[in-house]
Amino acid sequence: MTVVESTSHGKSLEDVEPGILQENSISPEESLEETNEFDKTAIKTLVWKQDLRIVPLSAFIYLLCYLDRSNIGNARILNADTDNDLLSETHMTDRQYTIALMVFLIAYAIFEVPSNYLLKKLRPSRWIAFLMLSWGAITMGLGGSKNVAQVTGIRFILGVVEAGLFPGLVYYLTFWYRVSERSIRVALILASATLAGAFGGAIAYGVGHLNMSHGLSAWRWLFIIEGAPSCFSAFLIFFLLPDYPETAHWLTAEEKQLAKQRLRLEGSQGSAKAMTWKDAKSVLTDWRLYAHYAVYFGISTPFSSLSLFTPSITAGLGYKGLKAQLMTVPPYAVAYVVTIAVAGSADHFNARGIHSAVFAFIGAMGFLASAVLPPDAYQVWFAPKKRSRYSG
Secondary structure (H helix, E strand, C coil), X not given: CCCCCCCCCCCCXXXXXXXXXXXXXXXXXXXXXXXXXXXXXXXXXXXXXXXXXXXXXXHHHHHHHHHHHHHHHHHHHCCHHHCCCHHHHHCCCHHHHHHHHHHHHXXXXXXXXXXXXXXXXXXXXXXXXXXXXXXXXXXXXXXXXXXXXXXHHHHHHHHHHHCCHHHHHHHHHCCCCCHHHHHHHHHHHHHHHHHHHHHHHHHHHHHHHXXXXXXECHHHHHHHHHHHHHHHHHHHHHHHCCCCHHHCCCCCHHHHHHHHHHCCCCCCCCCCCCCCHHHHHHHHCCHHHHHHHHHHHHHHHHHHHHHHHHHHHHHHCCCCCHHHHHCCHHHHHHHHHHHHHHHHHHHHHCCHHHHHXXXXXXXXXXXXXXXXXXXXXXXXXXXXXXXXXXXX
């Protein structure tokens, strides 16, 4: 993610438009009641109307995005017991598979910022719908790959089009919400990634039974079936996703004015001009941007790795065949609940840093344990129990 969601004392990538680059004069501790600017009931009504239109759609979009991004992990072991998995049929080695995963992330890193620029230039609904249609079609195309070169090339293109979605959605929220309102909504959107992990395992389990149906291996069906919803949904997003408060037909004139006034110091404006080189320079020379890069890199590396290798991990615990796919569901289901609960707590206590640090530490300890313990250390607790032939 290249969008810095908020900086309470300076500039961020979301504030690069003329007239927006300025120091926030309202501190996070100040409430709307203290400034006596707006009617509390009107604000709650406005924010609720925005939530109903924006958050479910955004979460749904990111769920489909993450489903299409991470399903290669399911394809890697799907029907491996009959040699109908991705690696066997494309003659890929483990090293080549890792390279195919890596090129996706290289493209992702390169094209995040250009994609955000185009989101503002072309309008969110148009650009996000285009991205959805593109990554859905590319995912379906991955089902037709024959060798390592095709898998690697298609994954790179997939990284190009998916790069702009999450930073784009975070940037998109700045047109609608104040800084203090964004955290829980970003969490709801991000949590859909864990939900996608749960769905992905369940879908892979079901699709595994289609192996060699109409002459296609199950992993090919997996890419086709999971890519198609993104293509179909792109047309709905084009018409349903609102662009900016000032152009939303479902807001009254008074609500549009209220939305504009609320965000005059803490948000982006749909009517503002596009970013200039001067604006870009002021952001790119800010040390906080690179501090954010370092922190996010540390978080994203294990998160991305886990999403791509969870099916392989469950298979390593001793679960065989389609059951290895099914056993990826419980961890993601728990992660979804924890993500929402932690985000709600962080917003309630206005203590996002300590929440992030505590759970990052817990995650780090989990990865450290995985690294230093022997490969069979977890099997005592998590491996499937062998039933006695005399058991009921």
